[in-house]
Amino acid sequence: MDRTPLTESGAKALREELERLKKTERPRIVAAIEEARAHGDLKENAEYHAAKEEQSFNEGRIAEVESKLASAQIVDxxxxxxxxxxxxxxxxxxxxxxxxxxxxxxxxxxxxxxxxxxxxxxxxxxxxxxxxxxxxxxxxxxxxxxxxxxxxxxxxxxxx
Structure with a gap:
């Protein structure tokens, strides 16, 4: 695997973003999906579809940040x-x-x-x-x- 150079401050910023995505954004999106689901018919529920799309984007970004950190060569x-x-x-x-x-x-x-x-x-x-x-x-x-x-x-x- 090719190592991608990253400064300490760059790695710190990615770790902070990852924590925010997992501990703040993920629970907020799950709550929005549950709330939209409670409104009934999911086929024509724009709030539900928007929340699911946001969830997909968030999970994709989590995977991307984890991958970047895993392949990083952190330079002192x-x-x-x-x-x-x-x-x-x-x-x-x-x-x-x-x-x-x-x-x-x-x-x-x-x-x-x-x-x-x-x-x-x-x-x-x-x-x-x-x-x-x-x-x-x-x-x-x-x-x-x-x-x-x-x-x-x-x-x-x-x-x-």
């Missing part, structure tokens, strides 16, 4: 960073300067399931992350992104 970023010799690796937080626009950017390179560009969490499979991995402070990389080519300078690399 601080420990891995101690061996990285200042290079950018999975889990590193990187401060960048966009040489074209002058923008300063900060990204943490994370697993695909925890990526969220609005929070500065960049999937290791993204073009920017692929270009940065293995680089060190002071390196300049050219990255082909959907908006065109960007030239980024690595200002600082941290492992937290």
């Amino acid at each position: 970023v601080a420990k891995a960073g101690a061996q990285a010799n200042g290079r950018i690796i999975f889990g590193a937080t990187v401060d960048l300067a966009d040489e074209d626009s002058g923008d300063e950017l900060t990204y943490q390179i994370v697993g695909e399931d925890e990526a969220d560009i609005k929070k500065g969490l960049l999937s290791f499979a993204s073009p920017i992350a692929r270009a940065l991995i293995g680089k060190s402070e002071g390196d300049v990389v050219d990255v082909e992104v959907p908006g065109g080519k960007r030239t980024l300078e690595v200002v600082e690399v941290r492992y937290r």
